[in-house]
Amino acid sequence: MTRAGYRPSHELVPLVLSGSRLAIARMISRAEGGYAEASEALAELYKHTGKAHIVGITGVPGAGKSTLVAALIKSLTQGGRKVGVVAVDPSSPFSGGAILGDRVRMNDAAEANQAFVRSMATRGHLGGLAPATLQAVDILDAAGYSPIIIETVGVGQDEVEIVSAAHTIVVLSPPGLGDDIQAIKAGILEIADIHVVSKADKPEAGAAVAALKGMLALGPARSGSTWASPVVAVSSVSGEQMDKLTATIDKHWKHLHESGELAARQRNNSRTRIFNTARHLFQQQFDERADDLERQLQAVVNRETDPQSAAHALLGWNQERSQREI
Amino acid sequence: MTRAGYRPSHELVPLVLSGSRLAIARMISRAEGGYAEASEALAELYKHTGKAHIVGITGVPGAGKSTLVAALIKSLTQGGRKVGVVAVDPSSPFSGGAILGDRVRMNDAAEANQAFVRSMATRGHLGGLAPATLQAVDILDAAGYSPIIIETVGVGQDEVEIVSAAHTIVVLSPPGLGDDIQAIKAGILEIADIHVVSKADKPEAGAAVAALKGMLALGPARSGSTWASPVVAVSSVSGEQMDKLTATIDKHWKHLHESGELAARQRNNSRTRIFNTARHLFQQQFDERADDLERQLQAVVNRETDPQSAAHALLGWNQERSQREI
Numbered sequence: 001m002t003r004a005g006y007r008p009s010h011e012l013v014p015l016v017l018s019g020s021r022l023a024i025a026r027m028i029s030r031a032e033g034g035y036a037e038a039s040e041a042l043a044e045l046y047k048h049t050g051k052a053h054i055v056g057i058t059g060v061p062g063a064g065k066s067t068l069v070a071a072l073i074k075s076l077t078q079g080g081r082k083v084g085v086v087a088v089d090p091s092s093p094f095s096g097g098a099i100l101g102d103r104v105r106m107n108d109a110a111e112a113n114q115a116f117v118r119s120m121a122t123r124g125h126l127g128g129l130a131p132a133t134l135q136a137v138d139i140l141d142a143a144g145y146s147p148i149i150i151e152t153v154g155v156g157q158d159e160v161e162i163v164s165a166a167h168t169i170v171v172l173s174p175p176g177l178g179d180d181i182q183a184i185k186a187g188i189l190e191i192a193d194i195h196v197v198s199k200a201d202k203p204e205a206g207a208a209v210a211a212l213k214g215m216l217a218l219g220p221a222r223s224g225s226t227w228a229s230p231v232v233a234v235s236s237v238s239g240e241q242m243d244k245l246t247a248t249i250d251k252h253w254k255h256l257h258e259s260g261e262l263a264a265r266q267r268n269n270s271r272t273r274i275f276n277t278a279r280h281l282f283q284q285q286f287d288e289r290a291d292d293l294e295r296q297l298q299a300v301v302n303r304e305t306d307p308q309s310a311a312h313a314l315l316g317w318n319q320e321r322s323q324r325e326i
Numbered sequence: 327m328t329r330a331g332y333r334p335s336h337e338l339v340p341l342v343l344s345g346s347r348l349a350i351a352r353m354i355s356r357a358e359g360g361y362a363e364a365s366e367a368l369a370e371l372y373k374h375t376g377k378a379h380i381v382g383i384t385g386v387p388g389a390g391k392s393t394l395v396a397a398l399i400k401s402l403t404q405g406g407r408k409v410g411v412v413a414v415d416p417s418s419p420f421s422g423g424a425i426l427g428d429r430v431r432m433n434d435a436a437e438a439n440q441a442f443v444r445s446m447a448t449r450g451h452l453g454g455l456a457p458a459t460l461q462a463v464d465i466l467d468a469a470g471y472s473p474i475i476i477e478t479v480g481v482g483q484d485e486v487e488i489v490s491a492a493h494t495i496v497v498l499s500p501p502g503l504g505d506d507i508q509a510i511k512a513g514i515l516e517i518a519d520i521h522v523v524s525k526a527d528k529p530e531a532g533a534a535v536a537a538l539k540g541m542l543a544l545g546p547a548r549s550g551s552t553w554a555s556p557v558v559a560v561s562s563v564s565g566e567q568m569d570k571l572t573a574t575i576d577k578h579w580k581h582l583h584e585s586g587e588l589a590a591r592q593r594n595n596s597r598t599r600i601f602n603t604a605r606h607l608f609q610q611q612f613d614e615r616a617d618d619l620e621r622q623l624q625a626v627v628n629r630e631t632d633p634q635s636a637a638h639a640l641l642g643w644n645q646e647r648s649q650r651e652i
Binding site for chain 1: 365368372373374375376457461464593596600601603608612623631632633634636637638
């Protein structure tokens, strides 16, 4: 069943590949909505992915992520790159329904044309926020955007799951880090490929840089990697510092290629993504089948069935399939 | 396919119902092993459950759980009851392969005859430790045992999941509780229907009782319940104190019946059990299908399929089924 005037997703595929902004926006909406009709088109688009450098930017609320992303967009588009941004931070000005960067101050038409900014609704994703967000990244990748920046707030399982899918993970810490153990608690510091201390013009910034460097000197290197995570201080007012950060992000991408770490990282990211997608589908199964669950529950309470059979029925699995043969 | 000499599970059902210790032990082993052949028999036995009072006993390692359980077995069997014990605490003398209470000092033949003690292997359960443990409880319930005591160490998701399936949750705290915040960290204090302070002969026991009473006075009552969790001090050397604990456990069971809280609790426990069983089955699917996962992963890395389709394939689901129609 299709709505009148609804353009079938498979017709959007060549338009997305040719870079049509409208087609990209539509495909992302369909991924976000979890439409069955779009799944073949998304699978088709996935074949054209794997070219983009995916950069995750995360940090505690108030670290200055949105300001950093806006400065990065400017720095990167000036260099002539087509920058994609997918924001899933509910506190971000890019989020809350702001589509196509209408709330980002685009300095000129060229910049607006070369950047595609999309915020994801942070609720109501059938099949999970993280899988839909990564599909949005796929669409931009297939459309030729690179780098693609994923901006998420660094707290919560969904957010960590999303940013972990990036090739390069940038963790942003505000000055005064010592007072705020949230980042350490959330475990996001240890996944950083690049540490950024924001608001470098503030006097506390130097102490934050020193604290991070001290922590990095003590901790073990990321497993299987020869990359030593650098600490970069930035102020959103300084274009020079932003160019240094851009260069560091590029350097990490180059490192992944030259060291051969890229293949292992992509493989690991894909494994995590498949598992998480399945986990979200499993959760969704339960959320969607509230009536079935109530029916099965009543049958268990009445002793008409047992919990094992009820669980199998809810998963739509054949009981025998997942049990060991004697 | 059955092994030569293997007695089919359905033939064990009437033997379990008549109380055969050998049949009970065999059925529990089959639940533990996750044999497909046993699932119908387990479902059949489940119909005969719902009579037993299930008592969960938990507490931090070193609290004295095993000593308490041994004293409870003695107190309860002297009162003429058929006591079932399922221990899933890896540090328990009942566990680690001790079958049929051979490591419990049974004082006389009558006691040994009236108690059925079974430890569960804490590893290698196909489909999860918790679901298998609760099936063992079902088997004892169907065989006419009551109360059935589940002993678990109160740390770890599995353990909390298991003890939460009880009607009456006893949380055991050692004296010197103030020094040990493990119980509070694990969140098990708040699920207690009865608090027990062990080693009441020690001078610090009084302070532990006072600390618990203070905490209970401050905290909210368990949602939807009019039961005020009492604090009982016991020493394993005192039969008098053990009788008081037994009476308190019985009083809680009576309260659940008379207040009407039993139905809501059983319903809630069943809902949790179904969900957790499904979650374990989901996890097992991945553990068992390592080869399929590798194949799907390689296909995703090669862009022959996409992560969404791979997740669906691994779950054995039809992709369309779990996506929204437009």
